[in-house]
Amino acid sequence: MSSENKKKEGLVPEPSLRRMPCYLAYLKLAKRRNQEFVSSTHIARDMGVDPTQVTKDLSYTSIVGKTRVGYEVNALIEVLEDFLGFTKLDKAYLFGAGSLGNALLHDHGLDQYGLKIVAAFDVDPKVIGRSIEGVPIFHVSEFEKMKDENVQVGILTVPAEFAQDVAQLMAAGGIKGIWNFTPIRIRLGDDVVVQDTSLYAHLAVMFNRMGHVKK
Amino acid sequence: MSSENKKKEGLVPEPSLRRMPCYLAYLKLAKRRNQEFVSSTHIARDMGVDPTQVTKDLSYTSIVGKTRVGYEVNALIEVLEDFLGFTKLDKAYLFGAGSLGNALLHDHGLDQYGLKIVAAFDVDPKVIGRSIEGVPIFHVSEFEKMKDENVQVGILTVPAEFAQDVAQLMAAGGIKGIWNFTPIRIRLGDDVVVQDTSLYAHLAVMFNRMGHVKK
DNA sequence: TTCGATTAAAGAAAATATTCATTATTATTT
DNA sequence: AAATAATAATGAATATTTTCTTTAATCGAA
The missing domain is CATH 3.40.50.720 (NAD(P)-binding Rossmann-like Domain)
Known part of the structure; x- marks a missing residue:
């Protein structure tokens, strides 16, 4: 048995956390293209990952998407940066x-x-x-x-x-x-x-x- | 569905690969202490990981350990460096x-x-x-x-x-x-x-x- | 308004990785 | 020589992560 008994209850999975900065980078590019909304479907297609993985990953943050529309780019960028601790120096x-x-x-x-x-x-x-x-x-x-x-x-x-x-x-x-x-x-x-x-x-x-x- | 259908048959798991350089670093320190053999038990205890994980990770290389003794430090260093592609420039x-x-x-x-x-x-x-x-x-x-x-x-x-x-x-x-x-x-x-x-x-x-x- | 298409979200299933349990082996001690 | 303890290796069980499936919501078109 490992001596570290890290109880991971409720922790955001590390794989998810590691993917989030990728979403962030993608969203910043989308913003430069003046996209107001992006759907998980599009993110997934462009990034070559599974769409449900995108929604699952994003569900750990406070953001909620709109059915038939997707996520608001600006809001999602803000939420992600905050969530990842990138806003606080x-x-x-x-x-x-x-x-x-x-x-x-x-x-x-x-x-x-x-x-x-x-x-x-x-x-x-x-x-x-x-x-x-x-x-x-x-x-x-x-x-x-x-x-x-x-x-x-x-x-x-x-x-x-x-x-x-x-x-x-x-x-x-x-x-x-x-x-x-x-x-x-x-x-x-x-x-x-x-x-x-x-x-x-x-x-x-x-x-x-x-x-x-x-x- | 992801468009990449990477068939991972027989691939060494990425988590294992990522741990191998840690074993290598540990072994190099052991070598400096003139240890001739190290057991998975000792590696695991010192590194704070699971002993069977060590043996399983090492089993992907060609090395075999000796019961009651462990792995030969020099041989294991060589095998790992070679396996990880660190010897070839x-x-x-x-x-x-x-x-x-x-x-x-x-x-x-x-x-x-x-x-x-x-x-x-x-x-x-x-x-x-x-x-x-x-x-x-x-x-x-x-x-x-x-x-x-x-x-x-x-x-x-x-x-x-x-x-x-x-x-x-x-x-x-x-x-x-x-x-x-x-x-x-x-x-x-x-x-x-x-x-x-x-x-x-x-x-x-x-x-x-x-x-x-x-x- | 009604229908169809697109989507987020949530839960189920599958795949993957880790940990546990067992066995066989072999140095060391008795 | 026999008993003991430490160990590698293997397969089983558990936990985790990813992918699949279903459901409900809603935008836009007919």
């Missing part, structure tokens, strides 16, 4: 300013989706004291002194061998959500959400599907 | 040298996992002709002239509104696997594999789980 600390951390600092898209990196931490003297894209880099020991309660999100981009320790440091410092880019499975109490996003895991799936593997 | 083109594309060019970790970006394409005169991290940026029209059959992977980091068109261009140019970082669902024939990796989708899941959403 969260401050975040980045842990590990190596190449992947650096990479994320270069991506301004995050701001549009509700995440603003306000500081980075590392242990390498070569980067400490510098700034990347306007984000200052401190020694990780400075983190404990900061204790900014407005920063609840931490981005974990340290080398694998330090991942668990740094995650514990983050949790101890009041971080409530860890966006984990390492392939390490972080083990923490239930009060901290860990979201795994290993780019290499996706790469592995792509390679496999491309038939790089003999069988 | 694939060349890739990057489409869209904006902030996210830029970000990926800064990440050297990809090389270690079998992917080498050899050129980037964009339409912005400000970046064309420049190089980022040693990768030259060309106008996208140059892509068609290149036709390098050794490059089968394309990374899609263009703005959403161009995603589908650029993807078609990629497919026409011989790209067999598209690593799609846009939130747009790409529609192409069955001969091209599309792997979606929307960072913002993961962000959405994290925000939701953090309770940013009222209910």
Whole structure:
């Protein structure tokens, strides 16, 4: 038995949540085409997914569609952005300013989706004291002194061998959500959400599907 | 009904594939600790997952474990890396040298996992002709002239509104696997594999789980 | 107004993935 | 040498997710 007994009662299924930003992107394109309404049928056809999956996914939000008409584009965009937490701007600390951390600092898209990196931490003297894209880099020991309660999100981009320790440091410092880019499975109490996003895991799936593997 | 009738007979389940790089990372740490064997029980306990899930996932590879002993660390690392396509170095083109594309060019970790970006394409005169991290940026029209059959992977980091068109261009140019970082669902024939990796989708899941959403 | 077509929504069924239970194997201990 | 405990592997049961089916609503046309 897994030691995490996450009771998922009433939780929105993760597959549904992951699809929602796709609907959002689709709707924004529809808005640019001046469409006022879109039906699940059309969304499904254009995106190549099942129509009932669209309605089911959207039913987790507060929006209701009109029979024979569909959903109001503007309203649905607003509801989805709100539902996904993209309207509220969260401050975040980045842990590990190596190449992947650096990479994320270069991506301004995050701001549009509700995440603003306000500081980075590392242990390498070569980067400490510098700034990347306007984000200052401190020694990780400075983190404990900061204790900014407005920063609840931490981005974990340290080398694998330090991942668990740094995650514990983050949790101890009041971080409530860890966006984990390492392939390490972080083990923490239930009060901290860990979201795994290993780019290499996706790469592995792509390679496999491309038939790089003999069988 | 979805128009894609992907017959998944015999395919390794995607959840399993996504977990494999985590096992690999764990094994590499075990190797550094000079462990010669690891059992699924130990892997499971350390990673906080179900032990039978570990054996089931590993059973998709060719490795067999020894009763009462476990799996040989070195052998399992090799088998996994090979199985996941991380040993064979694939060349890739990057489409869209904006902030996210830029970000990926800064990440050297990809090389270690079998992917080498050899050129980037964009339409912005400000970046064309420049190089980022040693990768030259060309106008996208140059892509068609290149036709390098050794490059089968394309990374899609263009703005959403161009995603589908650029993807078609990629497919026409011989790209067999598209690593799609846009939130747009790409529609192409069955001969091209599309792997979606929307960072913002993961962000959405994290925000939701953090309770940013009222209910 | 009446009919037909389109749609959202909700529930049932099917497919998929995870967890549980069992068996056989083999190091280690007695 | 026998007993014990730890383990991989396999198949069964459970849980989850997706797809299918049905129903009710309503817009537009006849």
